[in-house]
Amino acid sequence: MSNPTNLKYTKEHEWVSVEGDVATIGITAYAAEKLGDVVFVDLPKVGSATTYMKICGEIESTKSVGELYAPLDGEVVEINSGVIDAPETVNSDPFGAGWLIKVRFTDLPTLMTAQEYDALTGEA
Amino acid sequence: MPVRYTSDLAEHDAVRTNAGLFDISHMAEIFVSGPNSASFLDYCLVIKSSAISVGKAKYALICNEQGGIIDDLIVYRLAEEEFLVIANAGNRHQVVAALNQRANDFGFSGVEDKSDDFALLAVQGPTATVKLQTIVDVDLSTLPYYSIDRGVIDGVAGYLCRTGYTGEDGFEVLVPSSSAIQIFNALINAGITPCGLAARDTLRLEAGMPLYGHELNLNINPYQAGFGKVVKLDREEDFVGKKALLELSAQEANPVLVGLVGEGKRAARAEYKVLNGDTEIGEITSGALSPTLGYPVAMAYVDRALSEVGSKVDVDIRGNRLTMTVVKLPFYKRSK
Numbered sequence A: 001m002s003n004p005t006n007l008k009y010t011k012e013h014e015w016v017s018v019e020g021d022v023a024t025i026g027i028t029a030y031a032a033e034k035l036g037d038v039v040f041v042d043l044p045k046v047g048s049a050t051t052y053m054k055i056c057g058e059i060e061s062t063k064s065v066g067e068l069y070a071p072l073d074g075e076v077v078e079i080n081s082g083v084i085d086a087p088e089t090v091n092s093d094p095f096g097a098g099w100l101i102k103v104r105f106t107d108l109p110t111l112m113t114a115q116e117y118d119a120l121t122g123e124a
Numbered sequence B: 001m002p003v004r005y006t007s008d009l010a011e012h013d014a015v016r017t018n019a020g021l022f023d024i025s026h027m028a029e030i031f032v033s034g035p036n037s038a039s040f041l042d043y044c045l046v047i048k049s050s051a052i053s054v055g056k057a058k059y060a061l062i063c064n065e066q067g068g069i070i071d072d073l074i075v076y077r078l079a080e081e082e083f084l085v086i087a088n089a090g091n092r093h094q095v096v097a098a099l100n101q102r103a104n105d106f107g108f109s110g111v112e113d114k115s116d117d118f119a120l121l122a123v124q125g126p127t128a129t130v131k132l133q134t135i136v137d138v139d140l141s142t143l144p145y146y147s148i149d150r151g152v153i154d155g156v157a158g159y160l161c162r163t164g165y166t167g168e169d170g171f172e173v174l175v176p177s178s179s180a181i182q183i184f185n186a187l188i189n190a191g192i193t194p195c196g197l198a199a200r201d202t203l204r205l206e207a208g209m210p211l212y213g214h215e216l217n218l219n220i221n222p223y224q225a226g227f228g229k230v231v232k233l234d235r236e237e238d239f240v241g242k243k244a245l246l247e248l249s250a251q252e253a254n255p256v257l258v259g260l261v262g263e264g265k266r267a268a269r270a271e272y273k274v275l276n277g278d279t280e281i282g283e284i285t286s287g288a289l290s291p292t293l294g295y296p297v298a299m300a301y302v303d304r305a306l307s308e309v310g311s312k313v314d315v316d317i318r319g320n321r322l323t324m325t326v327v328k329l330p331f332y333k334r335s336k
Helices: A029-035 A081-085 A114-121 B008-017 B037-044 B089-106 B128-133 B177-189 B197-206 B242-250
Strands: A014-019 A022-027 A038-042 A055-061 A065-069 A074-079 A101-104 B020-023 B028-033 B057-063 B069-079 B082-087 B111-113 B118-124 B148-153 B156-161 B170-176 B256-262 B273-276 B279-289 B296-302 B312-317 B320-327
Touching (some): B008 B020, B008 B197, B028 B037, B028 B089, B037 B082, B118 B177, B156 B177, B197 B279, B256 B312, B279 B312, B296 B320
Antiparallel strands (some): A014 A022, A022 A101, B028 B082, B118 B170, B156 B170, B256 B296, B256 B320, B273 B312, B312 B320
C-alpha cells in the first residue's frame, strides 16, 4: 500500500495529518501489516499531554505489541472510540477510519515526507 | 512456514470452523526400525513404546538423565519393528544425537533421521477430514484419533496420521519432499485454507498444548509440566532418566504449569512476571488474547501454593496489573 503524500511520518511508523493546530495521528499501513490483526488498542486519555517520541499508547495484535509514539508535543483533544470498539479498523483502514488520536500542538517538529518514509520502509 | 498468509485471525478461525493447512515440513522425522526397536525406544523415552499397537500413536517425552525434557514427541508404530518419531524442528539434532548415543549404549543400530526426505502437512478443522478425503484413497473415517495408516494422497504414496496441534480433528500427512508442493496445492484446491505460524500458536495455546522452548525445556521435568501420567515408571526395564524421575515423582513439583484466564482484551504474554501481591511467584510462558474465546489466556509456571484451580494471581503487563485466575487446561475443547 502506498503512503499518502499529504501526510507526514515518523520513523516509528506513525502518520500525522495537520489541520490548523490539531494533528490527527495513526499508524501506517506498513506498521499495521507488520503487527498483524490488531485486537486491542490502548490510547492516552483526552486532556493528557504528549511528548515528542515518547510512548503514549499501545497497539496489540494476537502476536505482538506495538507502541504508539507521540509525533509531537501537545495535548490529546480526541481519541478514536471507533478503533477501541473495533481494533481491526487499524488494519482495514489505517490512514482513514483507523486513526488513533488528535493532538493540539503549538510547535510542529520536523517529520518525514511520504517519499522519505517510502525509502525507510523500502517501498518505491 | 510464514507467520501468516493473510490474517492471523482468519486463519485461526478457518481451523476452528472449517479447515486449515499448515506446512510443518520443518519438523523432524526419525525412523527407528529393526530387531529390538521397541525395546530400544522403551529405553530411550519415558513411555512404553513396545505397548503401542501397530498403526497407533502415542505422545512421548525424551528426557535426560536428570529428568529434564529434551523434547516432546509423537511416536507412531508403523510395523512390529518400525517406528516413526516426530520431533520438533528446533530439537532435531539434539533428539537425533540423544537417540544415537542411546543406540550406542544399548547396542542398537536402526536410528535414521529422514527429516529431509519428508514433507509434513497438517490438515486441521471440523471439515478437514471430509476435504482431505477427496484426494486420498483410504477411508479416513476408519482411522481413529492417534492412529496412522499408509495411503495414496493425490497419487502419491505416504502416511496419514490422525494427530495434530490445534485442538481440532484432523490429519498430518507425510509425503516425500519431492511431492510437497503438489500435495500442498492439492489440499488448497480441496478447499483448505493455508495457515501460518501465528495461527498455529494461538490454536495450540487455546488447546492447552505445550510448545518446546516455552512450556518445556531441559530445566523442566514432566511433573512440573503436568505430564506425570505420560511417564511410565511402573515397568521393569531401565530407561534414560528413570532414577531421577522416580525421585521427582515422589516430591511435590514446584513451580508447576497452570492455565490462566483474565478479563478484558489485554494479553499476558510470554516472559511477563506473575505476582502474588508484590511477590514474584512465576512467569508467563505463552499468552494471547484468545481469538476463539475473546479473553486473555496464558500458560505460566507458578509457585505450587498458588496453582490450585480458582487461585487469583496478578500479571505485570508492562507496568499494568491484570488479575488472572488459575483454570484447568485446556482453555478450549471442541464439541464432539
